[in-house]
Amino acid sequence: MRSLFVRVFLTFWLASALTLVSLAAVTAATNARPLSHRWLVHTLDLYANTAIDAYEHGGIGKLSEYLSDIRGESRIAATLLSNGTNLSANDVPPQAVGLLNQARVESRSQFSFATPWLGVIRHQHGENVYFFVAQVPPVRMFGNFIDPEKTLFRLALLLLISGTLCGLLARSITDPVRSLQRTAMEIAAGDLAARASPKFAGRKDELTLLAHDFDRMAERVQLLINQQKLLLRDISHELRSPLARLTVSTELVRRGDLTATSRMQADISTLENMISNLLTLARIDASEEHCRREPVHMGRLLQQIVRDASFEGIAGNKSVVQTGHFDLYAMGDTGLLHSCVENVVRNALKHTPPGGLVEVSLTESSNHGDRTLNITTSDEGKGVPGDSLEQIFDPFFRIASSGTHEWGGAGLGLSISKRIVSLYGGTIAAQNLASSGLRVTITLPAA
Numbered sequence: 001m002r003s004l005f006v007r008v009f010l011t012f013w014l015a016s017a018l019t020l021v022s023l024a025a026v027t028a029a030t031n032a033r034p035l036s037h038r039w040l041v042h043t044l045d046l047y048a049n050t051a052i053d054a055y056e057h058g059g060i061g062k063l064s065e066y067l068s069d070i071r072g073e074s075r076i077a078a079t080l081l082s083n084g085t086n087l088s089a090n091d092v093p094p095q096a097v098g099l100l101n102q103a104r105v106e107s108r109s110q111f112s113f114a115t116p117w118l119g120v121i122r123h124q125h126g127e128n129v130y131f132f133v134a135q136v137p138p139v140r141m142f143g144n145f146i147d148p149e150k151t152l153f154r155l156a157l158l159l160l161i162s163g164t165l166c167g168l169l170a171r172s173i174t175d176p177v178r179s180l181q182r183t184a185m186e187i188a189a190g191d192l193a194a195r196a197s198p199k200f201a202g203r204k205d206e207l208t209l210l211a212h213d214f215d216r217m218a219e220r221v222q223l224l225i226n227q228q229k230l231l232l233r234d235i236s237h238e239l240r241s242p243l244a245r246l247t248v249s250t251e252l253v254r255r256g257d258l259t260a261t262s263r264m265q266a267d268i269s270t271l272e273n274m275i276s277n278l279l280t281l282a283r284i285d286a287s288e289e290h291c292r293r294e295p296v297h298m299g300r301l302l303q304q305i306v307r308d309a310s311f312e313g314i315a316g317n318k319s320v321v322q323t324g325h326f327d328l329y330a331m332g333d334t335g336l337l338h339s340c341v342e343n344v345v346r347n348a349l350k351h352t353p354p355g356g357l358v359e360v361s362l363t364e365s366s367n368h369g370d371r372t373l374n375i376t377t378s379d380e381g382k383g384v385p386g387d388s389l390e391q392i393f394d395p396f397f398r399i400a401s402s403g404t405h406e407w408g409g410a411g412l413g414l415s416i417s418k419r420i421v422s423l424y425g426g427t428i429a430a431q432n433l434a435s436s437g438l439r440v441t442i443t444l445p446a447a
Helices: 004-029 035-074 094-106 152-188 206-254 260-287 298-313 334-351 413-423
Strands: 077-082 110-112 117-125 128-136 294-297 319-324 329-332 357-367 370-378 427-432 438-445
Touching: 004 152, 035 077, 035 110, 035 117, 035 128, 094 110, 094 117, 094 128, 152 206, 206 260, 294 298, 294 334, 298 319, 298 334, 298 357, 298 370, 329 334, 329 438, 334 357, 334 370, 334 413, 334 438, 413 427, 413 438
Parallel strands: 319 357
Antiparallel strands: 077 128, 110 117, 117 128, 294 329, 357 370, 370 438, 427 438
16 A cells, blocks of 8 residues: 555544444443433423323313424424323324333333334323323434434445545645655756745645755755856866867977977966866865864964965065964864865965065854854955955856956865865855955864
8 A cells, every 4th residue: 555645544534433333332332322312202201291290280171282382393293191091182193002002011111213203101190100102203413313223324424424534634634745746756857946835835734844844955956956067167167278278289399389388387287286176175075974073283283384385485575474372173184174274375375465474363262152263364465356255265266357366276275165164064254354455264163
């Protein structure tokens, strides 16, 4: 049974059927009377007492008047007998003759709940024995409807009603699931914009919350796929230029122009750096589930990066200094954190003018009891346009305009830093300094 609808439907239907069967079994075991039967017994007993009082205090005339009132108000045809004599002008209903004889033989009241209902109430007042014989039209009430003595047609109708209600209940549960299934199939077919929430308008239950979570997942998948497409497009674009130049340089070398070899070496170096950065990105993606997390001494790590950057800055008379705290630790992979900070420092060194200074500061802060490390790199360049402060961390994003950084390379360094920081639950942001320059702040959870 693979259909969820069938399983839910049968579960509720069988539960309702078992409830009805249990109710019938308890009724039979306790010999309980249906509500309609109890109503008939008590009503006829009341009518019989009143009719006897009317006869004994008002005679046959008062009795006939009372029996007429009963017939007019309740459509009950009744008569009163005493010691074998009919005291009213009403005849005993033919269907009640046998019931009257049985009441006389057994000396107790008798009832019949076939159609029409019949009742013979026996009362003894002194030496007089009265029999109140009545014919009652069936009362339309739920207690009469579920009378177990009725036909199978009503049982079938009950099953039909319960089946319909159970079917509606099962449908209310399975329809949202099928909507989610259709949306999933649409996404699998390539429609990444398909969403499930619009189909749940007006609902406020757990299935609606599931639809919203499903849509958030779909949006995330769509974003990641679009980013992958953009990355592949940008990679193709970035590789095309140095490869085209290499083709030209190769042709020139083949013709004997050896001056093109230096250009070939530069393009090969560009390709090597680009591939290295792409491999780093791939390593980060592969490390998301099983990334190493061990205490890393950030003071020593920054010390090594600053030392290497200072050596590179000697040719341009540029200085790199380390300030702030030293003995602070972060949880992560030493190699990835080294690449993360080094990309930012090298970028700052590249855009600092000759004679300028790059400052790398390590500080600690606390936010609602959570300790964080702040690695701030400040240069003395010309900064970047305000609308590009967030875009500089996107892959292959570069700026080349007068008055700002002259961005070269493949535009992957800061993107790699952002991916590494995100991998370890941190943040990275850039802001232009009031005087001149750019400040990049990396925030990581402290160990």
